[in-house]
Amino acid sequence: MTTLTDLTLAEARAGLRKADFTAVELTQAFLDRMAQTRDLNAFITETPERALADAAGSDQKLRAGTARPLEGLPLAVKDNYCTEGVPTTAGSHILNNFVPCYESTVTRKVWDAGAVLLGKTNMDEFAMGSSTMTSHFGPTRNPLKAQNDPRHRVPGGSSGGSASAVAARSALAALGSDTGGSVRQPASFCGVVGLKPTYGRCSRWGLIAYASSLDQAGPIARTVRDAAILLNAIAGPDEKDSTSVNQSVPDFELFAGQPVKGMRIGIPKEYRLDGLRDDVVALWEHGAAMLRDQGADVVEVSLPMSRYALPAYYIIAMAEASSNLSRFDGVRYGLRVDGDSLAEMIENTRAEGFGEEVKRRILLGTFTLSAGYYDAYYRKAQQVRMLIKRDFDTVFGSVDALLYPTSPIPAFPVGELMDDPVAMYLIDVYTITVNLAGLPAMSVPAGTSAEGLPLGLQVVGKPFEEGTVIRVGEALV
Numbered sequence: 001m002t003t004l005t006d007l008t009l010a011e012a013r014a015g016l017r018k019a020d021f022t023a024v025e026l027t028q029a030f031l032d033r034m035a036q037t038r039d040l041n042a043f044i045t046e047t048p049e050r051a052l053a054d055a056a057g058s059d060q061k062l063r064a065g066t067a068r069p070l071e072g073l074p075l076a077v078k079d080n081y082c083t084e085g086v087p088t089t090a091g092s093h094i095l096n097n098f099v100p101c102y103e104s105t106v107t108r109k110v111w112d113a114g115a116v117l118l119g120k121t122n123m124d125e126f127a128m129g130s131s132t133m134t135s136h137f138g139p140t141r142n143p144l145k146a147q148n149d150p151r152h153r154v155p156g157g158s159s160g161g162s163a164s165a166v167a168a169r170s171a172l173a174a175l176g177s178d179t180g181g182s183v184r185q186p187a188s189f190c191g192v193v194g195l196k197p198t199y200g201r202c203s204r205w206g207l208i209a210y211a212s213s214l215d216q217a218g219p220i221a222r223t224v225r226d227a228a229i230l231l232n233a234i235a236g237p238d239e240k241d242s243t244s245v246n247q248s249v250p251d252f253e254l255f256a257g258q259p260v261k262g263m264r265i266g267i268p269k270e271y272r273l274d275g276l277r278d279d280v281v282a283l284w285e286h287g288a289a290m291l292r293d294q295g296a297d298v299v300e301v302s303l304p305m306s307r308y309a310l311p312a313y314y315i316i317a318m319a320e321a322s323s324n325l326s327r328f329d330g331v332r333y334g335l336r337v338d339g340d341s342l343a344e345m346i347e348n349t350r351a352e353g354f355g356e357e358v359k360r361r362i363l364l365g366t367f368t369l370s371a372g373y374y375d376a377y378y379r380k381a382q383q384v385r386m387l388i389k390r391d392f393d394t395v396f397g398s399v400d401a402l403l404y405p406t407s408p409i410p411a412f413p414v415g416e417l418m419d420d421p422v423a424m425y426l427i428d429v430y431t432i433t434v435n436l437a438g439l440p441a442m443s444v445p446a447g448t449s450a451e452g453l454p455l456g457l458q459v460v461g462k463p464f465e466e467g468t469v470i471r472v473g474e475a476l477v
C-alpha cells in the first residue's frame with residue numbers, strides 16, 4: 001500500500017469511502033509524520049488527542065454511510081483562525097495563552113464537513129511578512145532545499161507553516177489566509193497549490209484581522225482539485241461578516257480538469273519587470289505555451305497602474321493594521337504586563353507583546369492616518385487602488401484569466417532579508433494587486449528554478465470566477 005501521507009486529499013477521500021483504511025489510521029499516519037518533521041517548526045500547537053477522537057467519530061459516520069464531504073480528512077489550520085478551546089496566537093507573544101471561546105466561521109465549516117484538526121500552523125506575526133521569520137515562535141523551514149546548498153530555506157509567508165506542512169506531507173491540506181499573497185507566495189516557495197478566493201467569497205469572522213479590506217481565507221493543498229474541494233467547504237455568505245457576499249457557490253471540483261480550449265488568457269506586459277530572473281521568465285513563457293498548446297488564445301494585455309501597487313498596498317495594509325491591532329491592550333485577553341497606571345499597563349503590554357515588524361507597521365499605519373498626512377498618503381493610496389481595480393475591469397472585458405509568476409524569486413535562505421524590510425516588501429510585487437482589486441487567484445507549482453527550487457505560476461480570474469481559475473490552474477500542472 002502507498003504511504004497514507006502521500007495521498008492527495010481526493011485520493012484519501014476515496015480510500016476512506018472504500019474502507020481501504022480508517023480515518024484513525026490516516027490521522028495517526030499524519031500525526032507520526034508531524035512528529036518526524038518537527039524540525040520544520042511548521043506547527044505552533046499540535047492537537048493529537050482531539051484529532052484521534054474526531055477521526056474515531058468520522059469512522060462511525062463512514063461505516064454508517066453518513067459521511068460528510070471532508071469526513072475523516074486531517075487538516076492543518078493557520079494560527080490566526082480562532083478555534084474554540086484550542087490556543088490561537090497569530091504568531092504573536094501578545095496572544096500567548098489566548099484560548100478562544102468561539103470558532104471562526106471558516107473553521108466551523110470544515111469541522112461541520114467532517115475534517116479532522118491536526119494542529120495550528122506557524123505564521124508571520126499577525127500575518128505581517130513573507131517568510132514566517134517574524135513569528136514569535138521562531139522561523140518555519142521549507143522542507144525543500146536548493147541543489148548543492150545545505151542552507152535551510154524559508155517557506156514563504158505569512159502562511160508558511162501551512163505550506164511547509166502540506167509540502168512535508170504532515171497535513172493532507174491546510175487553511176491559510178491571504179492579505180497580500182500570504183497563501184499564494186508560500187505555496188509557490190514550497191511547491192504546492194494556494195488559492196485566494198474573491199474578497200467576500202469566504203467569511204472573515206473569527207479570522208484575526210490584519211487588514212480587513214484585503215484579508216481572505218484560502219486553501220493550501222497538494223493539487224488544484226484538492227484546493228477546489230476545500231474551497232467548496234469554506235465558501236459562502238455569513239451573516240456575521242457583512243463583507244461576505246451572497247453569491248451562489250458552485251461545485252468548484254467540477255472545474256478541475258475542464259478543458260481550456262477557446263479561453264482567452266492575458267499576459268500583462270508591465271509585469272515583465274526589468275531584471276526579472278531568466279528562470280522565472282522561462283517558466284512564464286512555458287506556462288503560456290502550455291495553455292496555447294491546449295487551445296487557449298494567449299494575448300498581451302496592459303495593466304499600467306499596477307506599478308503603483310506596492311506603495312498603495314503597504315499604506316492601506318499598515319493603516320488598517322494600526323487600527324485593528326489597537327484591540328490588543330492587555331485588558332481583556334492575551335498578555336498583560338503590569339504598570340502603575342492603566343496607560344502604563346497598556347504601554348508595557350504592547351511594548352513587550354508585539355515584535356519589531358508589527359510595531360513598525362503600527363507606527364507607519366498610525367502616521368499615514370494622522371491629521372495632515374491622511375490625504376497625502378491614505379486617501380491617495382485608496383485612489384490608486386481604484387485605478388488598479390479599473391485596469392483589471394478593463395482587461396477582463398476581453399480575457400477570461402491572467403497568467404503571471406507568483407513571485408519574482410524562489411525560496412531564499414532562512415535569516416536573509418530580515419534587516420531589509422523594503423526588500424522583503426518587494427517580493428510581494430506579483431501578489432498584492434489582486435488583493436487590492438479583490439480578485440480570485442491561484443498559485444500552481446509550474447516549474448523549477450535554476451537552483452532546483454519550486455516556482456509557482458499565478459492564474460487570476462474575474463470576481464467570483466474561481467471556477468475559471470481552477471480550470472486554468474489544472475491545465476498548467
Ligand SMILES: NC(=O)C[C@H](N)C(=O)O
Binds near residue numbers: 128157158177428
Ligand atoms: N499577509 C500577507 O498577505 C503577506 C504580505 N507579505 C504582508 O506582509 O502584508
